[in-house]
Amino acid sequence: MKPCSCRSSSSFPRYAAHSELLPAFLPRRHTTRDQILSDNARANNCLCSPSCEVIDDFSTFSEAHMIQAGCAVAQLARLPRSSLVDALETMKAGHPHSEYVEYISRRALHAQDPTLILPPIHQTLPSLFFGPPEGGRDxxxxxxxxxxxxxxxxxxxxxxxxxxxxxxxxxxxxxxxxxxxxxxxxxxxxxxxxxxxxxxxxxxxxxxxxxxxxxxxxxxxxxxxxxxxxxxxxxxxxxxxxxxxxxxxxxxxxxxxxxxxxxxxxxxxxxxxxxxxxxxxxxxxxxxxxxxxxxxxxxxxxxxxxxxxxxxxxxxxxxxxxxxxxxxxxxxxxxxxxxxxxxxxxxxxxxxxQVPYEVEDLEMAGISLESVSLNCHGNKVGGDNALITFMKEQHYVTYPGNPEQPVTVTKEILDHVPFRYTIKVRNTGAEPALLVFRIFLASCVGLEGGSLEEVRNTFVEMDKFVDLVPPGILEVSRESTDSSVILPEEITVDDIKSGRVSEEGVRCGCGWPRNLLLPRGTPGGMKAKVFVIATDWMVDGVNPDEALPGSVSYCGKTNAPYPDKRDMGFPFDRAIEFGSVEEMERKVRNCVTATVTISQRKHPQQRPSSPKDPQEVENSFVLVK
Ligand SMILES: [Cu+2]
Known part of the structure; x- marks a missing residue:
């Protein structure tokens, strides 16, 4: 059995060359049948403990499996980085399609350094992510x-x-x-x-x-x-x-x-x-x-x-x-x-x-929101508050076997034309105000007819960001691509191999997929309500000096407290006594709503009607390049 090196993981230097981690997920050698058999034995030994063997039918929902995985992670994370990568590479070579090996590899590397950028799992374990499209009449x-x-x-x-x-x-x-x-x-x-x-x-x-x-x-x-x-x-x-x-x-x-x-x-x-x-x-x-x-x-x-x-x-x-x-x-x-x-x-x-919020629990002295509008970025096709989605073929490069022979999988996925929020804010105070803007979206289909309380939990968080608003009236802009809900950027194996990875921020791979930020809507146009509330970040922020990084809303911050002191989902985190969003907007001056239309098009350039202005089509084309 391979002896463990039981040093503290914190003593290892930061490992900036993320590409040197890739062998843990894409083993450098080919796996013949004999190789796999010998790798199996080596892989099990790499786990330092006879009780920590690779689990074939691993489930994160099995407490016994998770305790065993936790044992392996703790043992592996004590290895010096190069030995750890070597051990993980051996395990991956022996168990190329094992969810367990992927799971403990990612946890062990992040136990050593949560800022490490790892390749997306759908590329390194594609068998778990891509199946033929589901057919049938259901x-x-x-x-x-x-x-x-x-x-x-x-x-x-x-x-x-x-x-x-x-x-x-x-x-x-x-x-x-x-x-x-x-x-x-x-x-x-x-x-x-x-x-x-x-x-x-x-x-x-x-x-x-x-x-x-x-x-x-x-x-x-x-x-x-x-x-x-x-x-x-x-x-x-x-x-x-x-x-x-x-x-x-x-x-x-x-x-x-x-x-x-x-x-x-x-x-x-x-x-x-x-x-x-x-x-x-x-x-x-x-x-x-x-x-x-x-x-x-x-x-x-x-x-x-x-x-x-x-x-x-x-x-x-x-x-x-x-x-x-x-x-x-x-x-x-x-x-x-x-x-x-x-x-x-x-x-x-x-x-x-929970006791519902009163107006005074929600409002902020001196701050009112005058309007919000959403515009597809650089696209004249839609106009104000007209958002566009479309299905597209996405090509995923995956590594099911030999890392030198990637396999491209094509899937039809939803995407949308990126858009911009413009929020008009009035600050009647004498000082600049550091505000946190919380943006939600709810389907008008759900909102029609019932009370706000009945549909409170249909509000989808779209973004949360902080901005400094000086006294007077200011238009605050925010790009949908900067949303705090989605993954900040997609990093691929290729990006890591070629060093196209910036060190800014921490990408743990957790975050809502960028292409699904905006729901699909309908071909005829689905009405939805955008809701924005601005509150005092000096009060709400755990550390008001820090901006809110990408994917923080659903994933929190790595090795740091959740940065927003308010209950998650605020102000829809509890029973609500306002009868409608319109009533809420009337009574709470620092919130504002708008009705948007989400139209599913065959492609992003498709216009709702047939006459085409060549300049408009050109603009909309630029946008999707
Ligand atoms: Cu569950």
């Missing part, structure tokens, strides 16, 4: 293009890498667990409403899971089984030789969570703890910050495992697990959103129980 297939966008899988996979539940929770991890998944649901609902499919319904204990699950799923990813429609749940699920989950136990955990939220108290091992969203999120996830696993169990993870095992509850037939077993494949399955809608029902009860 109406849910109308949203396959969204669920199967590689960027969503990458975002979700990376989020769970940087927030592992088997380590002490990071700053506000539980709250972010709730918020990030709630935002996935809000974005999914936006797309569903555009297709007249209705908002997603919950599936979980007490939420319809005693009836057959109507959604089937076949993502056609190797190693993930399909699930026929109308599968019932079994009463008992067996994982390995000694791990059994009783469905009734999950019902009990759910009951205890709702009971505790209603009472406002979580029962800790040493007494009662007031419920906060963070504590509740930690308990539901369930990470090491759980109030009490004996009482509240491991609800979120066990739900994933049970649903992934519906085909073969007791493992009698050796059927592979379904998509819900992996953080990379789960978002491809319609039931992921139904399960998380159930999980969010627990959080929603907490939000509903």
């Amino acid at each position: 109406p849910e297939h109308r949203l396959s293009w969204w669920r199967e966008d590689p960027g969503i899988a990458t975002h979700h996979f990376n989020w769970h890498i940087y927030y592992p539940y088997t380590e002490p929770p990071r700053d506000r991890q539980g709250e972010l667990f709730a918020y990030m998944h709630q935002q996935m649901l809000a974005r999914y609902d936006f797309e569903r409403l555009a297709l007249d499919m209705g908002r997603v319904t919950a599936y979980g204990p007490g939420y319809g899971w005693n009836s057959p699950l109507k959604e089937g799923c076949n993502i056609r990813i190797p190693g993930k089984s399909f699930r026929p429609a109308n599968m019932p749940l079994a009463h008992l699920y067996r994982f390995g030789w000694c791990s059994v989950t009783l469905v009734d136990v999950l019902s009990r955990h759910k009951d205890m969570l709702f009971y505790s939220v209603a009472r406002g108290i979580l029962e800790g091992p040493e007494g009662n703890i007031p419920v906060s969203m963070d504590h509740l999120g930690n308990t539901v996830e369930a990470n090491m910050g759980s109030a009490n696993k004996k009482i509240y169990g491991n609800l979120h993870n066990q739900g994933h495992n049970i649903i992934a095992s519906m085909n073969d509850p007791e493992g009698e037939y050796g059927i592979e697990k379904g998509p819900m077993i992996s953080t990379a494949t789960a978002p491809k399955d319609p039931v992921f959103y139904r399960w998380h809608k159930f999980i969010d029902a627990i959080f929603e009860t907490f939000r509903y129980n």
Whole structure:
């Protein structure tokens, strides 16, 4: 067995040459069958401990797997960097399609230095990300293009890498667990409403899971089984030789969570703890910050495992697990959103129980927002508040085998014409004001007819940014491409190889895909409401001197507190008493709304009507180059 070097990881110098990490993901040697067999043995030894062997059916939702992975990560992260890369390369060569190896490689490297820039996982483990398009007659297939966008899988996979539940929770991890998944649901609902499919319904204990699950799923990813429609749940699920989950136990955990939220108290091992969203999120996830696993169990993870095992509850037939077993494949399955809608029902009860904001909780003295408008950047085709989306063929360069022989995969994905927000701000104070602008978008389909409270959780965060506003009236501009929600930039293996990687900021790979920032809308134009509120960043900011970096909204900051002190999703983080956004706009002077139209075009240059102004077409073409 290879001896461990048990030095502290902090003693190693910063490793600026990111390309030297690539062999950990793209081994330099070819893998013949004999090589793989010998690499397997070497790879297992690299993990320093006989209990840390490569797990073939690895699931981040399995606590046993995660503890084993945590052990391997801790051991590996102690190696000097060059030895670590060497060990990871050996493992990858031996297990080129292993999710486990990718998982621990990324965690071990980031445990040494969270600023390391790693290649996107959809390039280095493409077998987990790209399957043939889903076919068939199931109406849910109308949203396959969204669920199967590689960027969503990458975002979700990376989020769970940087927030592992088997380590002490990071700053506000539980709250972010709730918020990030709630935002996935809000974005999914936006797309569903555009297709007249209705908002997603919950599936979980007490939420319809005693009836057959109507959604089937076949993502056609190797190693993930399909699930026929109308599968019932079994009463008992067996994982390995000694791990059994009783469905009734999950019902009990759910009951205890709702009971505790209603009472406002979580029962800790040493007494009662007031419920906060963070504590509740930690308990539901369930990470090491759980109030009490004996009482509240491991609800979120066990739900994933049970649903992934519906085909073969007791493992009698050796059927592979379904998509819900992996953080990379789960978002491809319609039931992921139904399960998380159930999980969010627990959080929603907490939000509903919070005292609603009064006008004075929201307003800021001396600041009012006069207007907001959105314009496609440099594009005269649309006009004010007319946003354009389109489906396009995206070519992904992937490395399924020999790193010298990349394979290009083509997928149809959504994209949009970049746009700019222009917000007119009035500052009647005598001093410049440091403001944080929070921008949301909600479908007017959802907003029509009901109260604002009924659709509060359909608001999708689009951006959050800080700007200094001097006394007087100022127009603040913001590009959609700078959004705090999306990945700041896509970095590819090629960029890393050729050194086209800037050292500014930290890119952990977590962040909403840039191409999906704007929901698709409809060919005829879908009305949506943009909502902006500006508040005092000197009060709200944890460190007001620091700007908000890309992807911070859903992913937080690496090795730093979540930078915004307000509850995540503010001001839609709790029950709302304003009847409509218009009423809110009237009463709260520092917020403003606008109605926009999101039109899905065949291509970005397509005009809504036929006559063409050559100059306009030329302008719009420049924009998509
Ligand atoms: Cu989940």
